[in-house]
Amino acid sequence: MNIDNASAKGEYRRLAAGLTRDRLDVLVARHAIRDRRLATELQVAAGQLKAATRAELRPLDELVNKSRLIPEGDYGWDLHDIVVAVREIIEELRVMVARGPSQDLLETV
Secondary structure, three states: OOOOHHHHHHHHHHHHHOOOHHHHHHHHHHHHHHOHHHHHHHHHHOOOOOOOOOOOOHHHHHHHHHHHOOOOOOOOOOHHHHHHHHHHHHHHHHHHHHOOOOHHHHHHO
16 A cells, blocks of 8 residues: 555554454454564553563664674675664564663663
8 A cells, every 4th residue: 555654544444443353353463473563562552561671672682783793704794684684673673662662772772
């Protein structure tokens, strides 16, 4: 769908309103299983997740440290490696940001 976000949001809300509660629950659950960011946002909205702790930020920290080795490592890194690393970091950041800000998140980034 190539329309602005407000229009898309309104359209999706209209479509969701036409579904039964059970159908909507199944649809959200099925997509949350495949989409970590959606799963995180769902857990935050339900009050099950708070801002990430230092331990929970460890995977993001490891991604950042791993990406620092790209230009310096012995391996012949190419542009694809850099793109993959950046995408992984961005996705992990999006998941952590969805959980809310924390001092640990700011220090990790």
